[in-house]
Amino acid sequence: MREIFVTTDLAYSQRRTTIGLTIHYSVKAPATWSLKIVREKLERLRQFAMDLPVVEVSAMKEFHGKECGFQKNRKDDHKETDEENDDRWLKIQSARSVDSPYEPGSSASQPARHLIAFTVFIAPGSEPMNIGYAAFSKFVWKPHFNPKAKDEERRGGPASWFWIFEKRNRHPESAKIMRAFLTKWHLRKVAKMPADYHDWANVQLLYRDELVDVSIRKGPYVSHRRGYLRQFGLVRLRNLYPTREPWLFFRHTGTDEEARKDFCQPKFMKELLEIVRGKPVATPAERGSWGSFTKTQYANDPRCGGWINFKRAHLSVCAILEKARQLGFVVHVRDEGHYWETRDLTVLAKNLGEYDRLIAGGNLIFGEIAAAAGVGLESAMAGRSDLEHLEAEGLAKLPMLEHLRQVGEELKKYVREKKEACESSAEPGRGDAVAD
Numbered sequence: 001m002r003e004i005f006v007t008t009d010l011a012y013s014q015r016r017t018t019i020g021l022t023i024h025y026s027v028k029a030p031a032t033w034s035l036k037i038v039r040e041k042l043e044r045l046r047q048f049a050m051d052l053p054v055v056e057v058s059a060m061k062e063f064h065g066k067e068c069g070f071q072k073n074r075k076d077d078h079k080e081t082d083e084e085n086d087d088r089w090l091k092i093q094s095a096r097s098v099d100s101p102y103e104p105g106s107s108a109s110q111p112a113r114h115l116i117a118f119t120v121f122i123a124p125g126s127e128p129m130n131i132g133y134a135a136f137s138k139f140v141w142k143p144h145f146n147p148k149a150k151d152e153e154r155r156g157g158p159a160s161w162f163w164i165f166e167k168r169n170r171h172p173e174s175a176k177i178m179r180a181f182l183t184k185w186h187l188r189k190v191a192k193m194p195a196d197y198h199d200w201a202n203v204q205l206l207y208r209d210e211l212v213d214v215s216i217r218k219g220p221y222v223s224h225r226r227g228y229l230r231q232f233g234l235v236r237l238r239n240l241y242p243t244r245e246p247w248l249f250f251r252h253t254g255t256d257e258e259a260r261k262d263f264c265q266p267k268f269m270k271e272l273l274e275i276v277r278g279k280p281v282a283t284p285a286e287r288g289s290w291g292s293f294t295k296t297q298y299a300n301d302p303r304c305g306g307w308i309n310f311k312r313a314h315l316s317v318c319a320i321l322e323k324a325r326q327l328g329f330v331v332h333v334r335d336e337g338h339y340w341e342t343r344d345l346t347v348l349a350k351n352l353g354e355y356d357r358l359i360a361g362g363n364l365i366f367g368e369i370a371a372a373a374g375v376g377l378e379s380a381m382a383g384r385s386d387l388e389h390l391e392a393e394g395l396a397k398l399p400m401l402e403h404l405r406q407v408g409e410e411l412k413k414y415v416r417e418k419k420e421a422c423e424s425s426a427e428p429g430r431g432d433a434v435a436d
Helices: 035-050 074-079 082-086 088-094 162-166 172-184 256-263 266-277 306-326 345-373 387-397 399-426
Strands: 002-005 022-028 061-064 096-098 108-110 114-121 129-136 139-141 187-190 203-208 212-217 221-223 232-238 247-252 281-283 286-295 330-335 375-378
Touching: 022 306, 035 114, 035 129, 035 306, 088 114, 088 129, 088 286, 096 286, 108 139, 129 306, 162 172, 172 187, 172 266, 203 256, 212 256, 212 266, 232 256, 232 266, 247 256, 256 266, 306 330, 306 345, 345 375, 345 387, 345 399, 387 399
Parallel strands: 002 375
Antiparallel strands: 022 286, 022 330, 061 114, 096 108, 114 129, 129 286, 139 281, 187 247, 203 212, 212 232, 232 247
16 A cells, blocks of 8 residues: 655654644845844844743854755765754745746745754744745746757746636736737637637648647638638647646737738747746845744644643744844734734634644545545544544534535545456456457
8 A cells, every 4th residue: 555644743853744724924134234233133033032932942053155055965865964954944944936927837946045044943743933034146037948958858838827817816927917918919818719720721820839829710610601700810828737728819809911910020929939938037136034934733732732832832933023023123924823913812713723623624535535545644633632523523614625525525436436447457358359
Protein backbone atom coordinates (compact mmCIF):
# COMPACT_ATOMS: atom_id res chain seq x y z
CA MET A 1 0.00 0.00 0.00
CA ARG A 2 1.29 3.43 -0.93
CA GLU A 3 1.11 6.18 1.69
CA ILE A 4 0.33 9.85 1.30
CA PHE A 5 1.35 12.11 4.18
CA VAL A 6 -0.60 15.34 4.32
CA THR A 7 0.81 16.10 7.75
CA THR A 8 2.92 14.55 10.48
CA ASP A 9 3.24 14.73 14.24
CA LEU A 10 3.13 17.77 16.48
CA ALA A 11 6.85 18.42 16.69
CA TYR A 12 8.00 21.85 15.51
CA SER A 13 10.57 20.67 13.01
CA GLN A 14 8.34 17.99 11.48
CA ARG A 15 5.16 19.96 10.76
CA ARG A 16 3.90 19.65 7.18
CA THR A 17 0.27 20.75 7.52
CA THR A 18 -1.27 22.81 4.77
CA ILE A 19 -4.57 23.83 6.37
CA GLY A 20 -5.40 25.37 9.71
CA LEU A 21 -6.05 28.66 11.46
CA THR A 22 -3.12 30.94 10.65
CA ILE A 23 -1.89 34.48 11.31
CA HIS A 24 -0.39 36.09 8.18
CA TYR A 25 1.71 39.18 8.70
CA SER A 26 4.15 41.59 7.10
CA VAL A 27 6.66 43.73 8.99
CA LYS A 28 8.56 46.52 7.23
CA ALA A 29 11.29 48.78 8.58
CA PRO A 30 10.97 52.46 7.56
CA ALA A 31 13.29 53.45 4.71
CA THR A 32 14.96 56.07 6.93
CA TRP A 33 16.27 53.46 9.41
CA SER A 34 19.93 52.52 9.19
CA LEU A 35 21.03 48.91 9.71
CA LYS A 36 22.22 49.89 13.20
CA ILE A 37 18.72 51.06 14.12
CA VAL A 38 17.16 47.94 12.58
CA ARG A 39 19.39 45.68 14.68
CA GLU A 40 18.60 47.64 17.84
CA LYS A 41 14.83 47.52 17.21
CA LEU A 42 14.86 43.80 16.41
CA GLU A 43 16.87 43.07 19.54
CA ARG A 44 14.33 44.98 21.64
CA LEU A 45 11.58 42.95 19.99
CA ARG A 46 13.46 39.73 20.72
CA GLN A 47 13.89 40.71 24.39
CA PHE A 48 10.15 41.41 24.57
CA ALA A 49 9.38 37.95 23.14
CA MET A 50 11.59 36.36 25.81
CA ASP A 51 9.31 37.80 28.51
CA LEU A 52 6.23 36.13 26.99
CA PRO A 53 4.98 32.63 27.96
CA VAL A 54 6.61 30.98 24.92
CA VAL A 55 8.76 27.87 24.75
CA GLU A 56 11.98 29.40 23.45
CA VAL A 57 13.42 32.39 21.58
CA SER A 58 16.44 31.90 19.34
CA ALA A 59 19.49 34.13 19.14
CA MET A 60 19.54 36.86 16.50
CA LYS A 61 20.78 35.46 13.18
CA GLU A 62 22.28 37.29 10.21
CA PHE A 63 23.05 36.00 6.71
CA HIS A 64 24.50 37.55 3.56
CA GLY A 65 24.43 36.63 -0.14
CA LYS A 66 24.12 32.93 -0.92
CA GLU A 67 23.82 32.12 2.79
CA CYS A 68 20.26 33.51 2.64
CA GLY A 69 19.09 30.78 0.25
CA PHE A 70 17.74 27.64 1.88
CA GLN A 71 18.92 25.56 -1.10
CA LYS A 72 22.56 26.64 -0.96
CA ASN A 73 23.64 23.17 0.20
CA ARG A 74 20.91 21.19 -1.55
CA LYS A 75 23.44 19.12 -3.52
CA ASP A 76 25.23 18.18 -0.32
CA ASP A 77 22.37 17.82 2.16
CA HIS A 78 24.34 15.22 4.12
CA LYS A 79 27.00 17.86 4.85
CA GLU A 80 24.57 20.35 6.43
CA THR A 81 25.02 21.03 10.11
CA ASP A 82 22.12 20.84 12.57
CA GLU A 83 22.18 24.64 12.79
CA GLU A 84 21.78 24.99 9.00
CA ASN A 85 18.84 22.58 9.07
CA ASP A 86 17.23 24.58 11.90
CA ASP A 87 17.52 27.78 9.86
CA ARG A 88 15.95 26.35 6.69
CA TRP A 89 12.36 27.30 7.53
CA LEU A 90 13.47 30.79 8.52
CA LYS A 91 15.23 31.23 5.17
CA ILE A 92 12.25 29.85 3.24
CA GLN A 93 9.92 32.36 4.90
CA SER A 94 12.35 35.24 4.37
CA ALA A 95 12.12 34.95 0.56
CA ARG A 96 9.74 37.20 -1.36
CA SER A 97 7.30 36.07 -4.02
CA VAL A 98 7.63 37.81 -7.40
CA ASP A 99 5.47 37.49 -10.48
CA SER A 100 4.84 39.00 -13.90
CA PRO A 101 1.56 40.57 -15.07
CA TYR A 102 2.24 38.86 -18.43
CA GLU A 103 2.10 35.39 -16.84
CA PRO A 104 -0.90 35.27 -14.47
CA GLY A 105 -0.86 32.22 -12.25
CA SER A 106 2.95 31.93 -12.19
CA SER A 107 5.26 33.13 -9.44
CA ALA A 108 8.86 32.73 -8.32
CA SER A 109 10.57 32.80 -4.93
CA GLN A 110 13.52 35.18 -4.62
CA PRO A 111 15.95 34.68 -1.69
CA ALA A 112 17.06 37.75 0.22
CA ARG A 113 20.56 39.18 -0.25
CA HIS A 114 20.75 40.24 3.42
CA LEU A 115 18.80 38.73 6.28
CA ILE A 116 18.52 39.58 10.01
CA ALA A 117 15.95 37.60 11.97
CA PHE A 118 15.11 35.46 14.97
CA THR A 119 12.69 32.61 15.67
CA VAL A 120 10.12 32.30 18.46
CA PHE A 121 9.02 28.77 19.31
CA ILE A 122 5.53 29.74 20.41
CA ALA A 123 3.94 26.64 21.94
CA PRO A 124 3.62 22.87 21.45
CA GLY A 125 1.63 22.17 18.28
CA SER A 126 2.09 25.67 16.85
CA GLU A 127 4.39 26.57 14.02
CA PRO A 128 7.38 28.70 15.04
CA MET A 129 7.22 32.43 14.37
CA ASN A 130 10.00 33.95 12.24
CA ILE A 131 10.36 37.72 12.18
CA GLY A 132 13.06 40.07 11.00
CA TYR A 133 14.51 42.21 8.22
CA ALA A 134 15.26 41.21 4.62
CA ALA A 135 16.76 43.10 1.68
CA PHE A 136 16.36 42.01 -1.95
CA SER A 137 18.20 42.76 -5.17
CA LYS A 138 16.44 43.72 -8.40
CA PHE A 139 14.71 40.70 -9.93
CA VAL A 140 14.17 40.32 -13.68
CA TRP A 141 11.35 37.93 -14.55
CA LYS A 142 12.27 35.66 -17.44
CA PRO A 143 9.38 34.25 -19.49
CA HIS A 144 8.68 30.55 -18.96
CA PHE A 145 8.11 29.92 -22.66
CA ASN A 146 11.21 29.57 -24.80
CA PRO A 147 10.32 28.91 -28.46
CA LYS A 148 13.95 28.11 -29.35
CA ALA A 149 14.25 25.19 -26.91
CA LYS A 150 14.09 21.82 -28.66
CA ASP A 151 13.11 19.91 -25.53
CA GLU A 152 9.35 20.29 -24.95
CA GLU A 153 9.79 20.34 -21.17
CA ARG A 154 12.34 23.17 -21.31
CA ARG A 155 10.27 25.09 -23.83
CA GLY A 156 7.57 25.69 -21.22
CA GLY A 157 3.90 26.37 -21.76
CA PRO A 158 1.37 29.17 -22.13
CA ALA A 159 0.38 31.58 -19.37
CA SER A 160 -2.86 31.01 -17.39
CA TRP A 161 -4.86 33.81 -18.99
CA PHE A 162 -8.13 31.99 -18.32
CA TRP A 163 -7.81 33.06 -14.64
CA ILE A 164 -8.56 36.68 -15.42
CA PHE A 165 -11.83 35.74 -17.09
CA GLU A 166 -12.91 33.30 -14.36
CA LYS A 167 -11.71 35.31 -11.35
CA ARG A 168 -11.14 38.92 -12.39
CA ASN A 169 -9.97 40.11 -8.97
CA ARG A 170 -7.20 37.52 -8.66
CA HIS A 171 -4.73 39.18 -11.08
CA PRO A 172 -5.74 42.84 -11.51
CA GLU A 173 -2.54 43.91 -13.30
CA SER A 174 -2.85 41.05 -15.78
CA ALA A 175 -6.53 41.85 -16.35
CA LYS A 176 -5.60 45.47 -17.06
CA ILE A 177 -3.06 44.40 -19.73
CA MET A 178 -5.49 42.01 -21.41
CA ARG A 179 -8.34 44.53 -21.32
CA ALA A 180 -6.15 47.21 -22.94
CA PHE A 181 -4.98 44.76 -25.64
CA LEU A 182 -8.51 43.63 -26.53
CA THR A 183 -9.82 47.22 -26.64
CA LYS A 184 -6.94 48.51 -28.75
CA TRP A 185 -7.27 45.79 -31.38
CA HIS A 186 -11.10 45.57 -31.40
CA LEU A 187 -11.34 42.05 -29.99
CA ARG A 188 -13.94 40.51 -27.71
CA LYS A 189 -13.94 37.16 -25.98
CA VAL A 190 -16.50 34.62 -27.20
CA ALA A 191 -17.58 31.57 -25.27
CA LYS A 192 -17.45 29.08 -28.15
CA MET A 193 -17.17 28.88 -31.92
CA PRO A 194 -19.47 27.20 -34.48
CA ALA A 195 -19.20 23.46 -34.79
CA ASP A 196 -17.47 23.72 -38.19
CA TYR A 197 -14.68 26.07 -37.09
CA HIS A 198 -12.22 23.14 -37.36
CA ASP A 199 -12.82 23.09 -41.13
CA TRP A 200 -9.53 24.58 -42.32
CA ALA A 201 -10.91 24.93 -45.86
CA ASN A 202 -12.89 27.89 -44.50
CA VAL A 203 -9.83 29.48 -42.86
CA GLN A 204 -7.31 31.99 -44.16
CA LEU A 205 -4.43 31.57 -41.72
CA LEU A 206 -2.32 34.68 -41.04
CA TYR A 207 -0.14 33.33 -38.21
CA ARG A 208 0.13 30.09 -36.28
CA ASP A 209 2.39 28.46 -33.69
CA GLU A 210 1.81 25.98 -30.87
CA LEU A 211 0.31 28.62 -28.54
CA VAL A 212 -1.72 30.94 -30.80
CA ASP A 213 -3.21 31.34 -34.25
CA VAL A 214 -4.60 34.37 -36.06
CA SER A 215 -6.98 33.90 -38.97
CA ILE A 216 -9.80 35.20 -41.15
CA ARG A 217 -12.66 32.69 -41.15
CA LYS A 218 -15.86 32.15 -43.07
CA GLY A 219 -18.97 32.76 -41.07
CA PRO A 220 -21.08 29.75 -40.02
CA TYR A 221 -23.21 28.02 -42.65
CA VAL A 222 -26.85 29.06 -42.30
CA SER A 223 -28.81 27.48 -45.16
CA HIS A 224 -28.64 26.59 -48.86
CA ARG A 225 -30.32 29.87 -49.77
CA ARG A 226 -28.40 32.18 -47.39
CA GLY A 227 -25.10 30.30 -47.50
CA TYR A 228 -22.39 31.48 -45.08
CA LEU A 229 -22.50 34.55 -42.86
CA ARG A 230 -19.83 37.21 -43.42
CA GLN A 231 -16.19 36.49 -42.73
CA PHE A 232 -14.62 37.52 -39.43
CA GLY A 233 -11.22 37.76 -37.73
CA LEU A 234 -10.37 35.31 -34.94
CA VAL A 235 -7.51 34.97 -32.45
CA ARG A 236 -7.10 31.72 -30.50
CA LEU A 237 -4.92 31.39 -27.39
CA ARG A 238 -4.05 27.97 -26.04
CA ASN A 239 -5.41 27.38 -22.54
CA LEU A 240 -2.99 26.10 -19.90
CA TYR A 241 -5.74 23.90 -18.41
CA PRO A 242 -7.39 22.01 -21.28
CA THR A 243 -9.71 20.28 -18.78
CA ARG A 244 -11.81 23.43 -19.12
CA GLU A 245 -11.42 24.48 -22.77
CA PRO A 246 -8.29 23.84 -24.87
CA TRP A 247 -8.50 27.33 -26.41
CA LEU A 248 -9.63 30.86 -25.57
CA PHE A 249 -11.39 32.57 -28.48
CA PHE A 250 -11.33 36.28 -29.33
CA ARG A 251 -13.35 37.60 -32.28
CA HIS A 252 -12.66 40.87 -34.08
CA THR A 253 -15.63 43.22 -33.82
CA GLY A 254 -15.16 44.79 -37.27
CA THR A 255 -15.41 43.53 -40.84
CA ASP A 256 -12.98 40.99 -42.25
CA GLU A 257 -11.10 43.81 -44.04
CA GLU A 258 -10.73 45.73 -40.78
CA ALA A 259 -9.60 42.57 -39.01
CA ARG A 260 -7.02 41.85 -41.70
CA LYS A 261 -5.70 45.42 -41.43
CA ASP A 262 -5.28 45.10 -37.64
CA PHE A 263 -3.83 41.58 -37.69
CA CYS A 264 -1.19 42.42 -40.29
CA GLN A 265 0.32 45.26 -38.28
CA PRO A 266 3.75 44.37 -36.77
CA LYS A 267 2.77 46.09 -33.52
CA PHE A 268 -0.25 43.77 -33.15
CA MET A 269 1.89 40.66 -33.52
CA LYS A 270 4.50 42.04 -31.10
CA GLU A 271 1.89 42.70 -28.40
CA LEU A 272 0.12 39.41 -29.04
CA LEU A 273 3.31 37.36 -28.69
CA GLU A 274 4.20 39.22 -25.49
CA ILE A 275 0.87 38.12 -24.04
CA VAL A 276 1.28 34.55 -25.30
CA ARG A 277 4.98 34.04 -24.49
CA GLY A 278 5.49 36.59 -21.73
CA LYS A 279 8.18 39.26 -21.58
CA PRO A 280 11.01 40.21 -19.19
CA VAL A 281 9.65 42.27 -16.29
CA ALA A 282 11.84 43.86 -13.60
CA THR A 283 10.82 43.89 -9.93
CA PRO A 284 12.75 46.66 -8.18
CA ALA A 285 15.14 46.10 -5.29
CA GLU A 286 13.60 46.27 -1.83
CA ARG A 287 14.92 46.55 1.72
CA GLY A 288 13.46 46.21 5.16
CA SER A 289 10.49 43.97 4.39
CA TRP A 290 9.42 40.69 6.00
CA GLY A 291 6.32 38.69 5.10
CA SER A 292 5.48 35.47 6.89
CA PHE A 293 2.82 33.42 8.68
CA THR A 294 2.38 31.27 11.79
CA LYS A 295 -0.15 28.45 12.00
CA THR A 296 -1.45 28.18 15.57
CA GLN A 297 -4.30 25.73 14.77
CA TYR A 298 -2.72 22.57 16.16
CA ALA A 299 -1.76 24.13 19.49
CA ASN A 300 -5.44 23.41 20.24
CA ASP A 301 -4.82 19.65 20.30
CA PRO A 302 -5.80 18.26 23.74
CA ARG A 303 -2.45 16.43 23.82
CA CYS A 304 -0.71 19.83 23.69
CA GLY A 305 -2.91 21.58 26.24
CA GLY A 306 -6.08 22.34 24.31
CA TRP A 307 -7.69 25.77 24.36
CA ILE A 308 -5.38 27.17 27.06
CA ASN A 309 -2.28 26.27 25.06
CA PHE A 310 -3.81 27.60 21.82
CA LYS A 311 -4.87 30.88 23.45
CA ARG A 312 -1.37 31.41 24.81
CA ALA A 313 0.14 30.71 21.38
CA HIS A 314 -2.23 32.90 19.36
CA LEU A 315 -2.12 35.83 21.77
CA SER A 316 1.68 35.64 21.99
CA VAL A 317 1.98 36.03 18.18
CA CYS A 318 -0.38 39.01 18.30
CA ALA A 319 1.55 40.54 21.21
CA ILE A 320 4.86 40.34 19.30
CA LEU A 321 3.30 41.97 16.23
CA GLU A 322 1.74 44.71 18.36
CA LYS A 323 5.12 45.37 19.98
CA ALA A 324 6.75 45.57 16.53
CA ARG A 325 4.23 48.25 15.60
CA GLN A 326 4.99 50.18 18.80
CA LEU A 327 8.70 50.05 17.98
CA GLY A 328 8.05 51.81 14.66
CA PHE A 329 7.76 48.94 12.17
CA VAL A 330 4.94 49.09 9.63
CA VAL A 331 2.83 46.03 10.43
CA HIS A 332 -0.03 44.46 8.46
CA VAL A 333 -1.87 41.43 9.82
CA ARG A 334 -4.49 39.04 8.45
CA ASP A 335 -5.71 36.85 11.29
CA GLU A 336 -7.89 33.93 10.18
CA GLY A 337 -9.20 33.74 13.74
CA HIS A 338 -10.17 37.46 13.55
CA TYR A 339 -8.73 38.11 17.02
CA TRP A 340 -6.28 40.78 15.78
CA GLU A 341 -9.02 43.15 14.62
CA THR A 342 -11.64 42.32 17.29
CA ARG A 343 -9.52 41.42 20.36
CA ASP A 344 -12.45 39.18 21.26
CA LEU A 345 -11.68 35.70 22.59
CA THR A 346 -15.26 34.59 21.89
CA VAL A 347 -14.77 35.32 18.18
CA LEU A 348 -11.42 33.50 18.23
CA ALA A 349 -12.91 30.42 19.91
CA LYS A 350 -15.80 30.32 17.42
CA ASN A 351 -13.48 30.46 14.40
CA LEU A 352 -11.13 27.88 15.91
CA GLY A 353 -14.07 25.51 16.43
CA GLU A 354 -15.13 25.90 12.79
CA TYR A 355 -11.60 25.11 11.62
CA ASP A 356 -11.47 22.04 13.90
CA ARG A 357 -14.74 20.71 12.48
CA LEU A 358 -13.76 21.52 8.90
CA ILE A 359 -10.38 19.73 9.16
CA ALA A 360 -11.79 16.72 11.01
CA GLY A 361 -14.70 16.26 8.59
CA GLY A 362 -12.49 16.84 5.56
CA ASN A 363 -9.93 14.31 6.78
CA LEU A 364 -12.70 11.73 7.25
CA ILE A 365 -13.93 12.22 3.67
CA PHE A 366 -10.42 12.21 2.14
CA GLY A 367 -9.56 9.18 4.25
CA GLU A 368 -12.48 7.25 2.75
CA ILE A 369 -11.41 8.25 -0.77
CA ALA A 370 -7.80 7.27 -0.03
CA ALA A 371 -8.91 3.89 1.37
CA ALA A 372 -10.92 3.21 -1.80
CA ALA A 373 -7.81 3.98 -3.85
CA GLY A 374 -5.62 1.74 -1.66
CA VAL A 375 -3.43 4.50 -0.25
CA GLY A 376 -2.83 5.65 3.31
CA LEU A 377 -3.69 9.09 4.68
CA GLU A 378 -2.24 10.54 7.86
CA SER A 379 -3.61 13.56 9.71
CA ALA A 380 -2.32 15.79 12.50
CA MET A 381 -5.71 15.28 14.19
CA ALA A 382 -5.35 11.49 14.29
CA GLY A 383 -5.46 10.22 17.85
CA ARG A 384 -7.33 13.20 19.28
CA SER A 385 -9.79 12.14 21.97
CA ASP A 386 -12.51 14.38 20.51
CA LEU A 387 -11.91 13.47 16.84
CA GLU A 388 -15.13 11.50 16.26
CA HIS A 389 -17.18 14.28 17.87
CA LEU A 390 -15.55 16.89 15.62
CA GLU A 391 -16.08 14.75 12.51
CA ALA A 392 -19.79 14.34 13.28
CA GLU A 393 -20.25 18.05 14.01
CA GLY A 394 -18.40 19.03 10.86
CA LEU A 395 -20.54 16.83 8.62
CA ALA A 396 -23.72 18.03 10.33
CA LYS A 397 -23.03 21.77 10.50
CA LEU A 398 -20.82 22.66 7.53
CA PRO A 399 -22.62 22.56 4.13
CA MET A 400 -19.31 22.58 2.21
CA LEU A 401 -18.44 19.20 3.73
CA GLU A 402 -21.73 17.73 2.55
CA HIS A 403 -20.90 18.88 -0.98
CA LEU A 404 -17.37 17.49 -0.60
CA ARG A 405 -18.80 14.17 0.53
CA GLN A 406 -20.98 13.98 -2.59
CA VAL A 407 -17.92 14.59 -4.73
CA GLY A 408 -16.08 11.96 -2.67
CA GLU A 409 -18.77 9.38 -3.39
CA GLU A 410 -18.38 10.01 -7.13
CA LEU A 411 -14.60 9.68 -6.82
CA LYS A 412 -14.89 6.41 -4.89
CA LYS A 413 -17.26 5.04 -7.52
CA TYR A 414 -14.80 6.04 -10.26
CA VAL A 415 -11.88 4.43 -8.38
CA ARG A 416 -13.81 1.18 -7.88
CA GLU A 417 -14.73 1.01 -11.56
CA LYS A 418 -11.12 1.62 -12.59
CA LYS A 419 -9.83 -1.06 -10.20
CA GLU A 420 -12.39 -3.57 -11.48
CA ALA A 421 -11.44 -2.77 -15.07
CA CYS A 422 -7.73 -3.24 -14.30
CA GLU A 423 -8.38 -6.54 -12.48
CA SER A 424 -10.50 -7.83 -15.37
CA SER A 425 -7.85 -6.97 -17.96
CA ALA A 426 -5.16 -8.58 -15.80
CA GLU A 427 -6.93 -11.97 -15.55
CA PRO A 428 -5.00 -14.57 -17.62
CA GLY A 429 -6.76 -15.66 -20.77
CA ARG A 430 -9.42 -12.95 -20.50
CA GLY A 431 -10.44 -11.97 -24.01
CA ASP A 432 -8.14 -14.54 -25.67
CA ALA A 433 -9.50 -17.14 -28.07
CA VAL A 434 -9.28 -20.73 -26.80
CA ALA A 435 -8.09 -23.30 -29.30
CA ASP A 436 -8.99 -27.01 -29.11
